[in-house]
Structure formats: structure tokens, C-alpha cells
Amino acid sequence: MSGVRNLESLILTRHGESVGNVAHQVAREALGDPTERVDIPERDADVPLSERGRLQAAALGRRLAALPPDERPTAVVASPYLRALDTATIALTALAHPPRLEIDERFRDRETGVLHGLTAHGVRVRYPEEDERRARLGKYYYRPPGGESWADVLLRLRSAYNDLDLDHPGERVLVVAHDVVVVLTRHIAERLSEAEAMEVERTPVGNCSFTRWVRRGGLLRPAEYNDTAHLSEPAESAAP
Incomplete structure (x- = not known):
């Protein structure tokens, strides 16, 4: 994986379902x-999980706890947004010896500026x-007034992964963030083109899905992507 040379593995998940x-x-x-316009009273950073989202986070925790001891995360980094922090906190309660939760604002959701809260019809x-x-430039490079393009997010993610690599050599890192972070991490890892990344983005990233790269032959290689099998457990299927 480009920019991540020293990690033993990298696990990514999107936050659980939010009220947003x-x-x-x-x-x-x-x-x-x-x-x-979607009527959400909280600012984007403060949007909480729904009850279903909390159940999803618990199911993710069970997925992590079921990993062999030498595959469980030794470090956890989350977006500062409440829905990601609560997902990480709930999931980590399933681990007997959870690592300390770190926060890195570079893993936050994409900022949409003046278009925040608007539906496609509203725009x-x-x-x-x-x-x-937006139609002329394409989603990858379009930057709304006061917001970010996908390429802007990509730049801060490259910086974040370089620091993770330096701070956690030889560790297994879990990142709890947002769908754009999951897609663009795959973009970085597999060195995708703009067109390839946008094709990946066409398939929605599931809430609390499981994506992982593991070290084989000296390189981080893809193992799972957008896996939601753990969310079909009885506790999750009972959610409203």
C-alpha cells in the first residue's frame, strides 16, 4: 500500500447508521x-448514531473480538465526528484489552460547504x-463553495497515513471514519485512477462494514472490502 510501509495490517470501517x-x-x-433540504438540527460533527447504528457498532465489536489474537487491532484512530467516535467506543467494549482510542481530524467526513444538507433536487x-x-467537472474534482473535492480529501488522507505509518510501525491499526475515507483509502492502496475510484464509489460503503489490508510478502495487500456479513447476526437483524 503506497505510503504505508510499516503497518502489519490496516482495518477500515464506516461509522454505524446515523440519524443523518x-x-x-x-x-x-x-x-x-x-x-x-434535510432537516438535521445538529452540525455535521455532532450528528449521533441511530439505535440501529449502535447495534451495528456492537456487531462490529464482536467481529473484531472474533479475530485471532494476532489479528486484532493494536491501535485505533477515529474521525472526530460523534458518529465515528461513538462507533469506535461501542465496538471497542467487545475487546478484553482495547487499545487507546486516538482522534485525527484528517479522517473527518468530506465538507460540502454551501451544499450541506441539500438533496440533489435541492442543489x-x-x-x-x-x-x-459539478456535472462538468465530475465528482472527483468538483469543490463546492466552502467545501472540499474528493481530491482535497485524498491529500489529507495521504498525510494521515504517512503519520500512522511512522507512529505505529509493526502494528495493526483500525480506522473508524466515513464512506469517503474508505473509498479513497482503497484509491490510495490500489493506486486507482480517477475513473476507477469513481467506479468503486458507485457501490455504497455499508455502515460498520469491514475492510482490511494485511501484510504479505512485505506489502499490505487487500483481504476484505466492504464486508457486512457480521451485521446479519440476530442482534442486528432485530433492529428496527
């Missing part, structure tokens, strides 16, 4: 009455020029 995820899903399903109605510019 639920609100956006409801907006997408409002076909008869298209919604322009077309309120910012038609931005909708046109």
Missing part, C-alpha cells in the same frame, strides 16, 4: 414531494450553476 443517514434516506424516498433548485459545474 436515516433523514437522507427518507428524503430520497419522497418521490411525490421532492425535498430540497438543482437553489444552486443551478453549481449543479452544472
